[in-house]
Amino acid sequence: MRTEKFIFxxxxxxxxxxxxxxxxxxxxxxxxxxxxxxxxxxxxxxGSIKWNIQxxxxxxxxxxxxxxxxxxxxxxxxxxxxxxxxxxxVVFPTFRMLPDGTRTHISHSFSDSxxxxxYVNNRLIRLDSAVNGKGRTGDLSYNIKDISxxxxxxxxxxxxxxxxxxxxxxxxxxxxxxxxxxEFVFKNITDQPLTVFMEYLRREVRTDxxxxxxxxxxxxxxxxxxxxxxxxxxxTVSFTVYFLASDTPNALAAINTEExxxxxxxxxEGVLDRLQLxxxxxxxxxxxxxxxxxxxxxxxxxxxxYMHGPGGLAYYAAIWANDQAEYVxxxxxxxxxxxxxxSAMNAYRHFARYMNPEYKPIPSSIVAEGDAFWHGAKDRGDxxxxxxxxxxxxxxxxxxxxxxxxxPLIEWSLEYSRRKLNGDGVVTSDSDELENRFxxxxxxxxxxxxxxxxxxxxxxxxxxxxxxxxxxEAYLRQAAELRKNIDKYFAANVEGFETxxxxxxxxxxxxxxCLPLTVGIFDRKEGTINALFSPRLWTKDGLAxxxxxxxxxxxxxxxxxxxxxxxxxxxxxxxxxxxxxxxxLLGEHVPYPVEAYPEGNQRHLSAESGLYCRIFxxxxxxxxxxxxxxxxxxxxxxxxxDKMALKNVHSFGSKFxxxxxxxxxxxxxxxxxxxxxxxxxxxxxxxxQKITL
Numbered sequence: 261m262r263t264e265k266f267i268f269x270x271x272x273x274x275x276x277x278x279x280x281x282x283x284x285x286x287x288x289x290x291x292x293x294x295x296x297x298x299x300x301x302x303x304x305x306x307g308s309i310k311w312n313i314q315x316x317x318x319x320x321x322x323x324x325x326x327x328x329x330x331x332x333x334x335x336x337x338x339x340x341x342x343x344x345x346x347x348x349x350v351v352f353p354t355f356r357m358l359p360d361g362t363r364t365h366i367s368h369s370f371s372d373s374x375x376x377x378x379y380v381n382n383r384l385i386r387l388d389s390a391v392n393g394k395g396r397t398g399d400l401s402y403n404i405k406d407i408s409x410x411x412x413x414x415x416x417x418x419x420x421x422x423x424x425x426x427x428x429x430x431x432x433x434x435x436x437x438x439x440x441x442x443e444f445v446f447k448n449i450t451d452q453p454l455t456v457f458m459e460y461l462r463r464e465v466r467t468d469x470x471x472x473x474x475x476x477x478x479x480x481x482x483x484x485x486x487x488x489x490x491x492x493x494x495x496t497v498s499f500t501v502y503f504l505a506s507d508t509p510n511a512l513a514a515i516n517t518e519e520x521x522x523x524x525x526x527x528x529e530g531v532l533d534r535l536q537l538x539x540x541x542x543x544x545x546x547x548x549x550x551x552x553x554x555x556x557x558x559x560x561x562x563x564x565x566y567m568h569g570p571g572g573l574a575y576y577a578a579i580w581a582n583d584q585a586e587y588v589x590x591x592x593x594x595x596x597x598x599x600x601x602x603s604a605m606n607a608y609r610h611f612a613r614y615m616n617p618e619y620k621p622i623p624s625s626i627v628a629e630g631d632a633f634w635h636g637a638k639d640r641g642d643x644x645x646x647x648x649x650x651x652x653x654x655x656x657x658x659x660x661x662x663x664x665x666x667x668p669l670i671e672w673s674l675e676y677s678r679r680k681l682n683g684d685g686v687v688t689s690d691s692d693e694l695e696n697r698f699x700x701x702x703x704x705x706x707x708x709x710x711x712x713x714x715x716x717x718x719x720x721x722x723x724x725x726x727x728x729x730x731x732x733e734a735y736l737r738q739a740a741e742l743r744k745n746i747d748k749y750f751a752a753n754v755e756g757f758e759t760x761x762x763x764x765x766x767x768x769x770x771x772x773x774c775l776p777l778t779v780g781i782f783d784r785k786e787g788t789i790n791a792l793f794s795p796r797l798w799t800k801d802g803l804a805x806x807x808x809x810x811x812x813x814x815x816x817x818x819x820x821x822x823x824x825x826x827x828x829x830x831x832x833x834x835x836x837x838x839x840x841x842x843x844x845l846l847g848e849h850v851p852y853p854v855e856a857y858p859e860g861n862q863r864h865l866s867a868e869s870g871l872y873c874r875i876f877x878x879x880x881x882x883x884x885x886x887x888x889x890x891x892x893x894x895x896x897x898x899x900x901x902d903k904m905a906l907k908n909v910h911s912f913g914s915k916f917x918x919x920x921x922x923x924x925x926x927x928x929x930x931x932x933x934x935x936x937x938x939x940x941x942x943x944x945x946x947x948x949q950k951i952t953l
Contacts, residue, residue: 292798294839299846303546307532308410309851317342321849323413324554324571324864325431327524328561328599329354329438330505331571334413334431343388344404346415347371348431350440352505353560353569353576353629356473360632362625365576366467366505368479375501376459376483378444385419385427400424409851411528411553412521424450435523436561439504443517447496457488458499464509478509484517531556535595536907537876540900547841547851548876551869552595554852555588558866559603564610564630566603572855572863578627578634579607581642582693585649586710587815588870593656593885594877596910605662608650612669619676622646624695638690639680641707645693647673648710651717655885658913658953660725663888667725670718677711678738685745687711694813697859698770698806701763705750706772712746713779715739717885724888743781751784755796755807758787769796771803771816777823778878785827792820793836801857802840813856818871825879828946830896837875881906881918882948889913890952895920895928897945914953 300316301309320337331351338344351367358364378385385400404417415429430443448454462482469476484500491497500517537548559568562577569576570583579585584607592600610630614622623633624642650670654663680687682703689707692700700706719735752761755769762770769791777785791797796807802817804810817840824833845851853872854862877883881904882894889912897904897920905919916934923929923942930941934953941949 292793292795294835295800297839297842297847299842300848301846301850303542303846304408306410307546307549308408309546309550309845310406310408312406313338313342313404319848320345322864323409323851324558325411325413325433326558326560326571326866327433327435327437327527328559328566329436330433330440331558331573331576332431332433332440333571333573336407336413336415338404342403344402344417345372345388348440348442348503349573350479350503351571351573351576352438352477352479354562355438355477355505355507356577356628357467357471358473360473360628362578362627362634363574364473364628366477366479367573368465368503370481370503374463374481375442376461376486378446378459378499379455379457380419380424380446381455382457383420402427409550411557412524418449424448424454425456430521432521432524433557434520435527437504437513437520438506439502439515439520441503441515441517441520442501443521444499444501445496446491446499448491448493451493453490453492455488455490456497458483458486460486461501466509475507478506480504480506480509480512484515527557528553531595531597534597534908534910535873535877536905538905538907540902540904541838543838543842543845544876547845548873550845550851551853551872553869554864554866555591555869555873556595556597556600559599562629565606566599567606567610567629568600568603568866570855570865570867572860572865574860574863575865577629578625579610580625581611581622581640581645582815583865583867585611586645587649587867589649590652590656591870591873591877593653593658594873594883594909594911596908596915601657604653604657605665608646608653608666608669611646612672615669615672619672619679621676622673637695640691640693640695641687641689641704641710643673643676644687644689644707644710644714646670647677647714647718651714651721652885654721655717655888656891656911658888658911660888663721663725667721667727670714670721674711674714674718674735677707677714684749685741686749687742692772693815694805697811699763699766701765703749704763704772705746705760705770706762706775708742708746708750709775709779709781712739712742712781715742716779720886721888746776746781747783753787754791757791757794759784759791760788769794769807771797771805771813771820774803774816774820774823777827778819780826780884782827785829789824789827789829789832792824793832798836801843811856811858814853814868815855815871818853818868818875822871822875822879825875825896826882826894828896830898833879833896834898877906880904881920883918885912886950887912887952890950892948893918893930893951894946894948895930895943897922897928912953916953 318339322335325332333349336346349369353365355366356364372387383400400420406416408414412432417427426447428445446456465479467477489497589604592604610626621639623635625634650666654666686703688703692704692706715735716739719732722732750760760773852864853868855865884892902922907917919931921929943949
């Protein structure tokens with residue numbers, strides 16, 4: 261049997277080697293040679309990205325957008341002949357069915373065939389046809405010219421051959437209402453007047469009243485400004501189709517498309533105005549902007565308060581210990597968005613409801629607007645996630661009253677984890693954030709790394725809150741002991757790399773070996789970084805979850821890219837950050853970081869975008885909170901850059917700009933402008949400067 265297993269393993273390695281070669285990776289080198297990317301999209305002067313439709317067809321993609329009461333998921337594309345197809349799934353997070361559960365929101369999908377019909381001079385526009393496409397004699401063909409994204413999805417097309425009208429379709433969610441809109445703006449591009457007509461539509465679907473929560477729900481599709489309009493050459497006319505949910509379908513408020521679009525654009529621009537990344541690399545700056553949009557828009561106003569939700573047609577009006585408590589909330593502490601911070605504090609309050617004197621675990625997820633919970637994978641290391649995120653958030657946010665609110669949850673979660681230490685001095689858990697999709701052993705590296713960092717953050721926070729010195733020193737001692745035990749228990753030579761085994765008995769590389777790098781544990785950084793960027797783990801879409809498997813989850817890639825920067829391997833990290841950013845922003849599936857593949861087909865779950873932004877705040881600028889008004893700054897200025905900056909940072913109880921400039925003698929200048937006053941510090945490259953605001 262051992263011989264058969266050995267032979268089988270050899271066959272696996274040969275097959276893996278073969279496919280890596282096909283994928284364009286240099287498997288003879290210790291590290292991966294990144295393949296050349298062929299951009300489909302291009303950055304525009306206004307900061308949007310645009311796909312000019314040419315000959316690279318067929319192509320299909322999808323994107324998600326959200327407001328406080330709605331999420332709009334759009335799948336769009338063109339076939340080989342250029343025929344277009346757009347489908348919309350509209351999710352209403354606060355309209356729910358019984359029994360309570362994670363996915364009991366209502367939603368409905370709409371294809372182009374569900375829209376009202378449009379006519380120009382009494383000729384039907386065939387939205388599913390290309391120029392010279394087949395249709396009924398007299399119908400007008402429909403030819404998409406380009407598609408763009410920047411908080412609003414715009415589709416520019418022409419109808420007729422030769423073209424008679426240009427049509428701009430804008431799809432976007434309402435900012436505050438449970439409603440998504442699709443606006444059609446027709447422009448006469450002939451030299452004669454034209455008559456444009458949109459059919460009237462009102463269609464209503466009602467849910468089962470016996471299963472509807474609170475009341476029977478209606479999903480209504482309707483039109484605004486329907487009818488016939490004659491437009492002169494060069495002039496335009498606008499029509500709108502709306503998709504909404506209501507419990508009072510006979511008393512709908514008036515719909516003003518222009519006001520709704522203005523509110524959506526203002527919301528997006530408000531997010532872009534804060535925490536502005538300025539580097540010489542336009543792709544990085546733009547990818548950062550887009551990630552801010554996705555991370556921040558997906559916050560729902562529920563009866564349980566503002567709740568950040570991952571989205572992806574599955575996860576709404578609910579919070580998770582990883583996505584919200586660990587991933588995105590520490591980002592909100594730097595962005596300074598009011599709704600983002602409300603949702604962060606609300607998430608921690610919801611988790612705190614489940615603290616108990618018996619130290620039974622807090623549920624992994626609180627769902628259905630706070631009315632229920634999910635704990636299907638049992639303890640995933642959730643208390644370590646909560647303590648890590650809450651302590652970092654409290655320090656970075658810099659509000660002492662908020663920190664006092666969060667302290668009991670942090671304290672309880674740390675004590676829970678302490679009670680889970682095994683005989684080897686590491687924390688045990690039932691699974692990890694991948695919820696048994698991959699093995700996690702009895703004790704895993706992820707849970708222990710997060711617990712280690714939480715102990716250190718809690719010690720700093722406790723000192724600022726006036727907690728007993730005996731308590732904060734105990735946290736530091738526990739952290740020091742845990743760091744030793746992490747090395748003893750997890751350090752190993754795995755597949756020839758001096759790195760970590762993810763759990764006892766696992767002799768295959770895992771993506772999460774990157775985590776120690778993100779919390780200042782650099783003892784095995786060389787072997788770990790070489791393993792991460794080797795063909796065994798790095799794929800064309802980032803890190804494979806496990807070596808030799810086709811599954812990837814962006815979250816581990818995003819942690820790794822940050823960790824490699826924090827470990828001081830700036831140039832190596834930047835090569836992969838540039839590659840990853842270009843692929844996600846301008847490649848085949850845009851414009852945000854994704855959840856995973858094959859699960860979910862690369863959904864744009866929102867918390868991953870928060871992790872992307874943290875590559876820069878915590879990695880490139882090296883900002884590690886150490887107090888309510890202070891942070892350690894270890895900037896990593898890439899070669900070829902003379903300057904980089906983060907503008908309009910709202911963190912540590914202040915609003916400030918931080919600029920890094922190259923100085924003579926392998927030194928860097930850190931300039932912090934706070935309330936109109938600038939402090940400057942000069943440090944050697946790789947050195948850390950404590951900054952107090």
